[in-house]
Amino acid sequence: MLKRRKNLSPEAPEFCALSNCMAVISGAWSPNVIWHLRGGPRRFSELKQDIPPISSKILSARLKELGERGVLLRRVCDTSPPSVEYSLTELGHELVVALQAIVEVGHKLKSR
């Protein structure tokens, strides 16, 4: 005989805050890109050095996606040769708070 448990899942049925936020930071290396922009604007090649395993293709794709999602801004600087700077929007900075929590768990895991 199979005992039944109440379906006590306490989340709203139609909209899930977790998926809601995860959708914004989804995509390979997205969290890392946001994280490395937290201290101020950075350029394409700087980000590529910050995150050594990322390829140009993927970095390029993420920067475009995160721009479309309103997480960061792309600014072309009028230098010669022109350089491109990426910086977090306000939304981006809100995400950093969540990433901070993940980083803290990451440190715990390392020390354990």
Added chain:
Amino acid sequence: MLKRRKNLSPEAPEFCALSNCMAVISGAWSPNVIWHLRGGPRRFSELKQDIPPISSKILSARLKELGERGVLLRRVCDTSPPSVEYSLTELGHELVVALQAIVEVGHKLKSR
């Protein structure tokens, strides 16, 4: 002329706490599975109802992965027909803290 900026990325070069933790919760729907186990053990079919868009295949794969990573435990109950219960380990509960931060940002996004 191109102004140079110091490479001020403040993370350790060899090990990244962010990727470290992200690796544990990676995989489609992993965060949701962990989240829905935070209140106590749940069974396969309950989780499937908690997360309607997930398929059996992916749920099955995630539960196996998260078990191998030490995030949750699988327990077969001696009922008829046998049922299977999944519950978070201590590590799993640590991850819930990080997910909580993500959920909070998710709520902010909704209200904005």
Added chain:
DNA sequence: CAACAAGGTTTCCATTGGTTACCGCATAAT
């Protein structure tokens, strides 16, 4: 007896991610 539930597995296909090579433009080195 036929139907259904639990806890998955199998098959098949679309999307994503990763690797390598390359481009156009500009300065820097030899």
Added chain:
DNA sequence: ATTATGCGGTAACCAATGGAAACCTTGTTG
């Protein structure tokens, strides 16, 4: 003068991941 290098990407190609639908085994129910 020629070559190399840095910048900010794109193109072509292949491997791994994710999703939909059907199916399976053991057992209970009507």
